[in-house]
Amino acid sequence: MAPDLLTGARPGPAKPGPAERKARRAAAIFVLCAAAWLIGWATQHTAPAGFDFIAIYASARLVATGHAAAVTDPDAIFAVEHATLPERTVLLRNPNPPALSLLLAPLGALPFDLAYAAMLTLSVAALVAAAFVAAPLAEARQRTRLLPFALLAPPSTIALAEGQTSPFLLLAYVCALRAPPALSGGLLGLVALRPQLLPIFAVIALADRRRRLPFLGVVAAVALISALMVGADGLARYPELLGPAAAELRPGELGLPALIRRVGVGDEAPAIANIALAGAATLVAAALLLRDRSGTRDVMAGPSALLSAPHALLHDAVLVYPGVAFRARTTLATAGWIGSGLVTVLAHQAGAPVAPLWLLAIALWPPSRRATVPTSETA
Numbered sequence: 285m286a287p288d289l290l291t292g293a294r295p296g297p298a299k300p301g302p303a304e305r306k307a308r309r310a311a312a313i314f315v316l317c318a319a320a321w322l323i324g325w326a327t328q329h330t331a332p333a334g335f336d337f338i339a340i341y342a343s344a345r346l347v348a349t350g351h352a353a354a355v356t357d358p359d360a361i362f363a364v365e366h367a368t369l370p371e372r373t374v375l376l377r378n379p380n381p382p383a384l385s386l387l388l389a390p391l392g393a394l395p396f397d398l399a400y401a402a403m404l405t406l407s408v409a410a411l412v413a414a415a416f417v418a419a420p421l422a423e424a425r426q427r428t429r430l431l432p433f434a435l436l437a438p439p440s441t442i443a444l445a446e447g448q449t450s451p452f453l454l455l456a457y458v459c460a461l462r463a464p465p466a467l468s469g470g471l472l473g474l475v476a477l478r479p480q481l482l483p484i485f486a487v488i489a490l491a492d493r494r495r496r497l498p499f500l501g502v503v504a505a506v507a508l509i510s511a512l513m514v515g516a517d518g519l520a521r522y523p524e525l526l527g528p529a530a531a532e533l534r535p536g537e538l539g540l541p542a543l544i545r546r547v548g549v550g551d552e553a554p555a556i557a558n559i560a561l562a563g564a565a566t567l568v569a570a571a572l573l574l575r576d577r578s579g580t581r582d583v584m585a586g587p588s589a590l591l592s593a594p595h596a597l598l599h600d601a602v603l604v605y606p607g608v609a610f611r612a613r614t615t616l617a618t619a620g621w622i623g624s625g626l627v628t629v630l631a632h633q634a635g636a637p638v639a640p641l642w643l644l645a646i647a648l649w650p651p652s653r654r655a656t657v658p659t660s661e662t663a
Contacts, residue, residue, distance in 0.1 A: 324444030337447025339378040343385040344392030379525040382510040410451040418458040421609040443599035469495030473502025484589040531555035562594035587647040
């Protein structure tokens with residue numbers, strides 16, 4: 285630029301205007317979304333038969349091809365899995381409620397790769413939407429630091445590679461945090477689509493009379509639709525899918541029941557021990573949440589649900605994101621929680637069962653005096 289004629293000083297570069305700032309922000313979000321999408325696609329395609337989406341797809345395809353009653357039949361699920369990906373030579377169970385397969389039936393009508401691409405795209409969109417809805421939980425200056433975390437943290441990339449539904453569950457949860465009470469109750473009821481996480485969300489919904497009926501209505505709808513889809517015979521087969529999930533102890537398990545079982549508790553009857561431990565953990569977590577007077581009950585339901593669940597894996601850890609956002613009051617706190625969370629996930633994946641301890645820390649950490657949980661009335 286030319287120097288000022290009076291002073292001889294050269295003016296500094298012009299600051300970007302609002303339109304340019306919006307364009308830069310949109311470009312940054314697009315790059316993050318593209319990176320998350322590509323990571324999910326590349327990871328899943330290393331061994332597509334080894335990721336959860338094949339089981340989710342098989343059940344959705346049974347519904348799409350007119351065999352809805354077979355979504356609780358292990359033999360029917362395996363037949364579709366093997367026909368879709370011949371390298372899948374053993375059954376990968378899908379213990380989700382049949383109503384979820386009905387919702388995903390449009391994907392089941394597509395070829396496998398196209399269905400996964402659609403699921404991946406929708407999941408990335410759900411993560412971005414959840415990040416924007418949850419943004420007011422964080423201090424204003426910390427929000428831009430949280431978006432890359434929400435898209436690229438290991439729980440997100442694992443969920444994307446697995447083709448899991450946890451990004452949609454996260455979106456329903458954060459929308460419930462901001463919605464009017466009746467709508468909030470209905471959104472919390474959608475957690476019934478991942479029923480092992482439902483008890484804690486049921487506690488916080490039923491504790492509020494304004495959310496109680498919508499919550500119960502949505503849960504009842506999921507149960508009724510599932511029952512009508514599969515009939516009496518299908519309901520009788522459902523324990524065949526649920527039983528192994530209740531008994532298994534996988535390396536990525538996040539909850540306190542799994543941590544206790546790792547020291548040998550309940551080896552003789554693993555399913556019964558797991559359910560009993562989860563019940564006890566749920567009672568303790570519910571008591572702590574209901575006694576909470578700091579206004580953090582709803583936002584800490586995510587970590588509490590993961591801690592008390594009989595079966596919760598690393599992709600389910602996206603439900604802790606609102607808690608991380610809520611704790612992000614300063615740059616130091618944001619870096620501390622994000623950094624420690626990343627280290628915890630990597631250590632947990634490597635075989636050190638430290639994730640429950642980190643979840644306990646974020647659930648029980650005293651809230652900042654400046655921290656408030658925004659609602660539809662305060663946002």
